[in-house]
Amino acid sequence: MKPFDVYPLYNVTPVRALGCKLWDDQGREYLDLYGGHAVISIGHTHPHYVQRIREQLDKMAFYSNSVQNPLQDQLAEKLGQVSGYETYSLFLINSGAEAIENAMKVASFHTGREKVAYLSRSFHGRTSAAVMVTDNPKIQAPVNRGHAAKKVAFDDLNQLEELLKTNEYCAVLVEGIQGVGGIYVPSPEFLREARRLCTETGTLLIMDEIQSGYGRSGRFFAHQHAGIEADLITIAKGIGNGYPIGGVLISPEIKPWHGMLGTTFGGNHLACAAALAVLEVIEQEGLIAHAEKLGAYITERLGAMSGISALRGQGLMIGIELPGPYTPVRDRLLYESGIFVGTASTNVLRLLPPLCLTQGEADRFLAALASYI
Numbered sequence: 001m002k003p004f005d006v007y008p009l010y011n012v013t014p015v016r017a018l019g020c021k022l023w024d025d026q027g028r029e030y031l032d033l034y035g036g037h038a039v040i041s042i043g044h045t046h047p048h049y050v051q052r053i054r055e056q057l058d059k060m061a062f063y064s065n066s067v068q069n070p071l072q073d074q075l076a077e078k079l080g081q082v083s084g085y086e087t088y089s090l091f092l093i094n095s096g097a098e099a100i101e102n103a104m105k106v107a108s109f110h111t112g113r114e115k116v117a118y119l120s121r122s123f124h125g126r127t128s129a130a131v132m133v134t135d136n137p138k139i140q141a142p143v144n145r146g147h148a149a150k151k152v153a154f155d156d157l158n159q160l161e162e163l164l165k166t167n168e169y170c171a172v173l174v175e176g177i178q179g180v181g182g183i184y185v186p187s188p189e190f191l192r193e194a195r196r197l198c199t200e201t202g203t204l205l206i207m208d209e210i211q212s213g214y215g216r217s218g219r220f221f222a223h224q225h226a227g228i229e230a231d232l233i234t235i236a237k238g239i240g241n242g243y244p245i246g247g248v249l250i251s252p253e254i255k256p257w258h259g260m261l262g263t264t265f266g267g268n269h270l271a272c273a274a275a276l277a278v279l280e281v282i283e284q285e286g287l288i289a290h291a292e293k294l295g296a297y298i299t300e301r302l303g304a305m306s307g308i309s310a311l312r313g314q315g316l317m318i319g320i321e322l323p324g325p326y327t328p329v330r331d332r333l334l335y336e337s338g339i340f341v342g343t344a345s346t347n348v349l350r351l352l353p354p355l356c357l358t359q360g361e362a363d364r365f366l367a368a369l370a371s372y373i
Helices: 049-058 068-082 096-111 128-132 157-164 190-201 221-226 269-284 289-305 327-335 359-372
Strands: 014-018 022-023 027-031 089-093 115-119 151-152 168-173 206-210 232-235 245-251 310-314 317-321 341-343 348-351
Touching: 014 206, 027 359, 049 269, 068 089, 068 245, 068 269, 089 096, 096 128, 096 168, 096 206, 096 232, 096 245, 115 157, 151 157, 157 168, 157 190, 168 190, 190 221, 269 289, 289 310, 289 317, 289 359, 327 359
Parallel strands: 115 151, 115 168, 168 206, 206 232
Antiparallel strands: 014 022, 022 027, 089 245, 232 245, 310 317, 317 348, 341 348
């Protein structure tokens, strides 16, 4: 047996990592400005993170949600304090796609409605309902196609208002910053008006902060730049720094009932220990303020370079649009300079580094990029 061949793989085999650096099986060092799809938030193998997981592993790694788990209470309390959503509840699962599925289910249960509005260029996951609200027909199998989802043009308030007037929609689903779509930031005006329209029509606003949350934008959640609150917020990726965990923050207006949601592995003891370590490091090391400051520095330096068509993003979530295909530049960065970056569309480089990235490491990337574009 062999792995199912669905991934186009780089010719690199990382075997060790620390902070923002990786080493391959040949001993070569790489700078990680992608964080494995924005997953590595506090840096690879952070000592506090490793210690927290080891200590929990010595006690107990897993038991089901049929018993009391004080770590879930601790995580919910800490997340509320750090994010500013202290009155909300937290439902824990294993991944971002599961978070999206459960958020839409909660919205539908709460409103009794079956339709969801989502934005063009969106990406919300690869499971059944998540694919339905993802703007990529190529990953929709026939079994995934449905009529409960309606696409709205990005930042188009008029189109959104017309949809919500029908009172058929349980939710509007918006990424805090579109990641896979190419690092597009919804305008504050769109988010504020979407919030107002949702309130007026009894529709729930779901903010997908799976990639843009956990301090990456320079706020805990990217939508907080617009000064709004969401009814439901989906989280994953950076929450566990590599340990699989996801969640949904749920407004106090939404009341649970036993059996409403469920999961086997979600919120297990080891996952909660990892997630608590992440929040503790973010807070102790001031990583949110650091992401805002260093992101502004990188963006300013990029803005002075020739050979870049457009820059988008906030904090340490940056899209660099090139005038031509990204492949030659990405490959030279990786194979010549030893720098991992992400990509989107056909011509966008995506920067999603660990939030502990230093200015010196950023300068290493900036110098390499300047020589390749």
